[in-house]
Amino acid sequence: MKDQLSGLFAQAMNTLKANKIIPDDHQVNLVFERTRQKEHGDFACNVAMMLAKPARMNPRKLAEMIVEALPEDPLVNKIEIAGPGFINLFLNNDAHLRVLSAVLENAENFGLAEANSKQKILVEFVSANPTGPLHVGHGRGAAYGDALARVLAAAGNQVEREYYVNDAGRQMDILAVSVWIRYLQIAGIGREVSLPSNCYQGGYVTEFGSKIFDEHGEAYFIETEQFLAESLTRSNSEALKELESLSNEELASLCDRLNKSLEELELDYEKKYLEESLDNRIAHAKAVLGDDGFSVFQNTALNSILSDIKNDLSEFGVDYDTWYSEKSLFDSDKIDRAMSSLKESGDVYEKGGAWWFRSTAYGDEKDRVVIRDNGQPTYFASDIAYHKDKIDRGFDLSIDVWGSDHHGYIPRVKASLQALGLEPEKLKVLLVQFAVLYRGGEKVGMSTRSGEFVTLRELREDIGSDAARFFYAMRKSEQHMDFDLDLAKAQNNENPMYYVQYAHARICRLFEKAQEAGIDTDTIGNADFSELGNDQEVAILTLLQRFPEVVEKAASVFEPHQITYFLKDLATAYHSYYNSNKVLEAQESRRLAMLALSEGTRQVINNGLTILGVGAPISM
RNA sequence: GCGCCCGUAGCUCAACUGGAUAGAGCAACGGCCUUCUAAGCCGUAGGUUACAGGUUCGAGUCCUGUCGGGCGCGCCA
Structure with missing residues (x-):
């Protein structure tokens, strides 16, 4: 939909350029935004305000000229200029309806970009030292990393998951x-x-x-x-x-x-x-x-x-393509080779019996030891070889998910890539804050060494993998997070996962009821969608249309939590609809269309939950 | 001390990376089940977005400073 609007505006831009209203060589960045309020239509475009300066013109006046230059389009019902110069676009009902057939046709693929059509991405996450069981801090990294991998794949990237095993040292x-x-x-x-x-x-x-x-x-x-x-x-x-x-x-x-x-x-x-x-x-x-x-x-x-x-x-629903052994970096001489290469280039030098990497030459605060005076390589030496190897394996992008306490480590790893002549932009480090656990209103301490910690397994046994994953995926990764174990354990409506899953189960039950009543639900694809059009229905249709945009956006900014918020919105819209519209009591043609809308909603909830790695139960 | 992250309703968090009147959930209050699952819905109330400047048509979002919290600053990983 945005693409289509973009096409219309691009034509208008060309017209204005031809008429010398805006400079020929000016790069126009067309942005269409979903509006927050109905009075502002379906989409808003701020291009007139962006171009006001280069065109040396009042933004509202420029907006008028842009609107003038816009070609007709059957999907656009009305165009208004509002506020400081927004161009508000009102779509007609057909534009809203057409998403429904797309959902029904594409089913579990709706919202997903063409597979493997974009970048080849490696996501490395958890990678906890194999010195003890995983604790809940790792759980957040696991839930985030896997949801990230899934959302990146949904957005059309070829994704591999990797766990780096620190089995040396x-x-x-x-x-x-x-x-x-x-x-x-x-x-x-x-x-x-x-x-x-x-x-x-x-x-x-x-x-x-x-x-x-x-x-x-x-x-x-x-x-x-x-x-x-x-x-x-x-x-x-x-x-x-x-x-x-x-x-x-x-x-x-x-x-x-x-x-x-x-x-x-x-x-x-x-x-x-x-x-x-x-x-x-x-x-x-x-x-x-x-x-x-x-x-x-x-x-x-x-x-x-x-x-x-x-x-x-x-x-926990997290499966890796590769378990990459640190020891194998020694056995294959990859560490030695990386070190020699850095010694040759002068980026690694000897001082005080140890070997140092000259990371200050690449913006780090101080040089770092790579080989200790006792001859033992440091963890950093392995890491240099490891990150080089990732890029050598041909990934366009290599993502590391780290606990935020390791953030000081980023400059030196990037520096090492630069020193090896590799592009540091190919490494993206995403940080996950440790969640602070609360039990009975009190903080639960966490330290691997002292043995006082809540394990991921305990957490899963307490609240279930689905709830744990949803809960973790609900927060922006870098955000500090309070994890109230009692709350997460309590299976009530405070847990938003139940809210979303319930909407899914409700629709499944609705279809069971419909079939019991002898309604042929297989024909919903042929329903007359124009039966739909009340406010709640349009709201749901708009959300369905937004789903692919949300997936793309979430992937582009590495924020799977956007999926959870979208699902909560969609569930809310459906629960509200369900409460005020009796589907099975509607007259036949409308009933079929309402069932189609319900199935579309169910499908999108299912697709969204799948991206989060959370189940979509058919009954609760 | 220096560096990075963060500060939004009583609580937990959003806000489409600069857009219009900052939104949800919980908690509080008031309604809705002989009717497709009340694990639900509808309504009321709740804000100087830590503070002070700055940038511009427009700032929770960007820049500077201050305050408060977290983390990091090892020949540890």
Whole structure:
């Protein structure tokens, strides 16, 4: 519809250009807006106001000339100039009606652009470390990422979903050590050895330890004394000693330079000490267990957690095309190659025993370490290789969905693409705020390490996948969000998903009733749509017509929540219609048309819910 | 301290990326079921869009500053 109007206005523009009313070379951006109020017609165009300046003319006067130059069109009933210079277009009833046959003909494809007609897009989302079960924060990323992928596909893009598995690096080592310590506790050292606070605390870690003990017995057991002696050789941290050796003046200047208070500084060093002793434990565990033994602990945990995550997401309706292993980046030398290439170009240099990426050359705040002085590549090094690989795989656009706490990471990743001669615009990072959970009116804490968190699985079991997905998809991703678990759990009308689903179920039931009454509902496609025309019917028809526009818009700005708001509007319009129009009591010809309108509504609700990954029940 | 995000009705959130009189839901109040599902509908009330400037025909939206909240600023991921 907008295209058609656009065509009319384009002709008018040409006429005005020919008459030298507006400059020949002036780019005209035609925008048609759905009006908010009926008095303003169906569409409004602001082109007269946009062109007032270049044409050096009063916008209302210019609007008159544009209207004058518009060719006739049978679908346009009336044109008015209003306000500061809006051109308001009133469509005739036929223009409203024709959408209905389009919905009925295209059915589940209505609103969807031609498949794979646009860009090839990779959407990477969730990508949580496989060090524990997914929690509700990941749930929002999952619901958003998948709805985004679906809406992008609906808008005609070829979309692939990917999960980046961080199966390499220090976090995996910490996981293995955590399991080993639990195993030692089970095997007999007992309470004498405690799990350090920076290890993984969740109950699942104990289960893995117990599982390994069941399968391997005491094969990986060592005595308490040996464990304590060897893993805590550095009882006093070098870092703390270093701090203590400084004079007061030096301390003060250090605080000043780092912009931190003395207390913060001490906290930093204490943390550093904890991390150092954890590194010692990792090294110790590897030495005691050997590579094979260590990997028993690591792989037992990794495989189990990963399959749990896959299963969890699948039950949530999220299925990936690719599970991309970070480890594979090492095995295929992609990291080495990316690093050498950056070394050659001078974007990676050595300083203080470590290798640094010169991200400041591309607008980042500071240079970043890619290879630590102990020879270990950082997570960032993998990420450089990973993002390069994504673009190398031929995607026009690569979307990363990240928790917003990682936003500071964006400049360096973009910088790395630039340094590698790739277009940084091909990477789009979308941020998702963590939802703040409330239960019983109180915030629910969330920390993976401490083990106090609500898992995605618990959430799904509480409120169901549909409600969780709809609820998450209802918020703009970057918006802070309060997730009231009690409210979401309560299956009442406060949950907008029920409202939308109910409209769908209502229509299904209406058709059942119609069939029970002997009405031939298969012929609705042949109904005389001109029977429709009251305000509520026009309102619904207008919404149906808007659906493809909403899909396109939502996809272009990466905002699937627009679909949820559209569905609420459509459900409202239908519920209202349903309450004041008795479909089955209408006379035959009108009844058939009303059924056609109802089916059109049902179809669009179904299509919209499908984009959100939410079911459309036929009864409730 | 610096950087990014955010601030809209009592609460939770929209507002077609600069359009006309800022909209929904909940909560409050008043109506509607012998009639296709009341998980619904209709009505009332609720606002200086945090604040102050600026840009222009026009600002919740853009620019500057202030205040308030979140996050980030590691040879962590």
